[in-house]
Amino acid sequence: MQQLGMGQAVNQALREEMTLDSTIFLAGEGIGVGIHDSPMLPTYGLLQEFGARRVKDTPVSEAAIAGLAVGAAEAGLRPVIEIMFNTFFTIASDMIVNHAAKLRYLSGGRSSFPLVVRMKTGAGFSGGCQHSHNLEAWVAHCPGLKVVMPATPADAKGLLKSAIRDPNPVIFIEDMMLYYAPGPVPEEEHLIPIGHADVKRSGKDLTVVTWSKMLGVALKAAEQLAREGIEVEIVDLRTLVPLDKESVLSSVRKTGRLVVLHEATRTGGFAGEVAAVVMEEAFTSLKAPLRRVTGPDIPVPFSPPLERFYLPNEEMLIKAVKEIL
Amino acid sequence: MQISKEKKLAMLRSLLLSRKFEEALTELCTIEGKVPGMMILCTGQEAVGAGVCAALQPEDAIITNHRSHSHLLAKGADPKAMMAEIFGKRTGCNNGKSGTLHLAVPEVNAPCTTTVVGAGVPIAVGRAFAQQYRQEKCVTVCFIGDGAVDEGSFHEAVNLASLWNLPVIFVCENNLYAGAQRYEEHTKVRNIADRAAAYAIPGVLADGNDVLAVYTAALEARGRAINGAGPTLIECKTYRWRGHGERDHQLYQPKEEIKAWQAKCPVAKLRGDMLAEGLISADELREMECRIDDIVHDAIRFAEESPYPESFEALEDVFA
Numbered sequence: 001m002q003q004l005g006m007g008q009a010v011n012q013a014l015r016e017e018m019t020l021d022s023t024i025f026l027a028g029e030g031i032g033v034g035i036h037d038s039p040m041l042p043t044y045g046l047l048q049e050f051g052a053r054r055v056k057d058t059p060v061s062e063a064a065i066a067g068l069a070v071g072a073a074e075a076g077l078r079p080v081i082e083i084m085f086n087t088f089f090t091i092a093s094d095m096i097v098n099h100a101a102k103l104r105y106l107s108g109g110r111s112s113f114p115l116v117v118r119m120k121t122g123a124g125f126s127g128g129c130q131h132s133h134n135l136e137a138w139v140a141h142c143p144g145l146k147v148v149m150p151a152t153p154a155d156a157k158g159l160l161k162s163a164i165r166d167p168n169p170v171i172f173i174e175d176m177m178l179y180y181a182p183g184p185v186p187e188e189e190h191l192i193p194i195g196h197a198d199v200k201r202s203g204k205d206l207t208v209v210t211w212s213k214m215l216g217v218a219l220k221a222a223e224q225l226a227r228e229g230i231e232v233e234i235v236d237l238r239t240l241v242p243l244d245k246e247s248v249l250s251s252v253r254k255t256g257r258l259v260v261l262h263e264a265t266r267t268g269g270f271a272g273e274v275a276a277v278v279m280e281e282a283f284t285s286l287k288a289p290l291r292r293v294t295g296p297d298i299p300v301p302f303s304p305p306l307e308r309f310y311l312p313n314e315e316m317l318i319k320a321v322k323e324i325l
Numbered sequence: 326m327q328i329s330k331e332k333k334l335a336m337l338r339s340l341l342l343s344r345k346f347e348e349a350l351t352e353l354c355t356i357e358g359k360v361p362g363m364m365i366l367c368t369g370q371e372a373v374g375a376g377v378c379a380a381l382q383p384e385d386a387i388i389t390n391h392r393s394h395s396h397l398l399a400k401g402a403d404p405k406a407m408m409a410e411i412f413g414k415r416t417g418c419n420n421g422k423s424g425t426l427h428l429a430v431p432e433v434n435a436p437c438t439t440t441v442v443g444a445g446v447p448i449a450v451g452r453a454f455a456q457q458y459r460q461e462k463c464v465t466v467c468f469i470g471d472g473a474v475d476e477g478s479f480h481e482a483v484n485l486a487s488l489w490n491l492p493v494i495f496v497c498e499n500n501l502y503a504g505a506q507r508y509e510e511h512t513k514v515r516n517i518a519d520r521a522a523a524y525a526i527p528g529v530l531a532d533g534n535d536v537l538a539v540y541t542a543a544l545e546a547r548g549r550a551i552n553g554a555g556p557t558l559i560e561c562k563t564y565r566w567r568g569h570g571e572r573d574h575q576l577y578q579p580k581e582e583i584k585a586w587q588a589k590c591p592v593a594k595l596r597g598d599m600l601a602e603g604l605i606s607a608d609e610l611r612e613m614e615c616r617i618d619d620i621v622h623d624a625i626r627f628a629e630e631s632p633y634p635e636s637f638e639a640l641e642d643v644f645a
Binding site: 025 | 478
């Protein structure tokens with residue numbers, strides 16, 4: 001099977017879908033002619049392949065880019081826009097939160113908004129806190145948006161293709177650190193339905209629920225724990241909205257223990273939602289209090305040792321696991 | 326420009342419908358508990374919606390704002406479904422989800438009324454992009470108020486529309502007040518139309534109380550847009566007779582100012598001119614007004630007699 005980074009997998013999904021459906025267009029800052037020109041990046045080569053009519057380099061105007069998607073989607077096109085960094089979502093957010101997410105409801109179901117907002121995210125490159133800030137819990141809190149956050153290149157390809165075909169606004173968040181971590185990706189048509197978690201490792205002793213880049217941390221920690229005879233089950237949510245509660249609950253009912261791991265900051269983070277679902281619906285299965293392993297409640301710092309301090313790692317996860325075993 | 330009698334009659338009907346529709350709402354708002362929520366009216370500004378929409382074709386789109394009634398009625402929205410929506414009834418154009426503030430009527434290509442000031446501008450640009458992308462010979466109009474030009478979304482979207490030559494017409498209804506703030510207190514630029522120069526697009530000033538002037542400006546802008554010449558910013562100078570909303574006591578609007586603008590009533594102007602020019606007789610006018618009164622009464626009766634949605638319907642229409 002081909003080995004691709006997540007950026008290449010996204011690229012392949014875009015290329016395949018654009019070839020199939022002429023209503024798809026891309027818009028964003030530097031998605032055609034960019035300051036970073038690398039085949040590892042998601043929109044590499046698409047301008048040359050599909051032309052300037054369908055690959056729209058825009059001014060530095062996040063609100064206009066997002067509004068472009070809302071208006072064009074209502075009219076029947078399928079925009080896939082890129083907000084360069086998750087942090088810049090703040091300046092596109094009115095279009096996404098008040099419009100993309102709500103206009104269908106406000107129309108009484110008469111309009112639909114089939115659009116995808118791709119956003120890059122993730123700490124780990126000393127970008128500082130105005131480039132690195134995982135805001136998935138913000139968007140997950142807005143009814144009307146689907147939220148996808150893949151952890152592997154194959155999932156990114158399959159989920160992005162589904163996101164583009166979805167009749168609703170989908171927020172698709174890519175961790176940039178994963179662009180450079182190759183993994184197997186099916187070359188053929190590969191669709192993963194939105195709203196389905198994936199058990200990335202089976203185990204009987206404890207459930208780790210995670211998503212995006214933190215899957216790698218969870219898998220490494222699980223290897224170490226396995227050597228000590230502790231079998232961790234890893235549930236990769238892949239989609240935050242709609243949340244695949246059943247996959248989480250059935251794993252917790254089996255293991256009786258839960259740690260939720262995410263890179264985003266702790267307070268108001270999506271781990272709280274996962275924890276609440278488990279407390280409400282699988283409380284009697286729990287043999288111990290659940291734990292959260294998250295970034296601390298600070299902006300993502302710049303200096304490499306500080307940034308390393310910010311990012312949850314294997315040791316933190318292993319410690320949390322052992323606390324409740 | 327020669328404007329046909331039929332066109333003028335259509336504009337007169339449109340003006341009267343909006344005026345009577347809103348006069349009825351003013352009355353209904355005095356009855357406790359009759360109409361839920363806020364009520365934001367465009368009384369006195371009807372020439373803008375009537376004039377612009379008269380220049381449009383059915384396939385053209387409009388994106389409007391909280392002061393939307395005349396725009397939507399002029400675009401052909403069903404008064405019954407609008408009134409029922411304003412009452413919060415299930416038979417409303419949005420099943421009771423939107424109310425007066427967010428009326429969406431996609432069947433007449435008026436898919437979005439947004440109350441977020443300036444937010445319609447990027448959406449209209451997106452709608453116009455779709456029209457250009459599919460090489461359709463049609464345009465999108467974005468109605469905004471004078472407050473909207475101070476929003477960042479206006480700047481971003483007008484720049485993009487200009488850059489890409491999109492078939493969009495920005496119609497700024499300058500009614501002199503953004504909330505309680507008079508025009509001079511929120512911007513130093515004398516005419517909003519002057520701002521067009523910053524985007525290298527035509528900026529046109531129109532008398533917003535003269536429906537024929539508005540119609541003419543819109544028709545020219547539409548012609549430019551469908552011929553690939555890009556967007557136009559039209560500023561229609563007009564005046565808000567009512568407060569920002571019906572609960573606004575208008576303490577900041579001088580009474581003499583309101584009176585002076587009421588003397589420039591856009592409905593009375595066209596009606597008077599058409600009578601004077603013999604384009605309509607007093608009898609025909611009476612008949613037209615009666616028919617419109619009936620439309621408004623029917624709409625109110627329909628709204629009153631319609632059921633409210635069942636509470637579980639709140640859960641519907643979030644996702645497609």
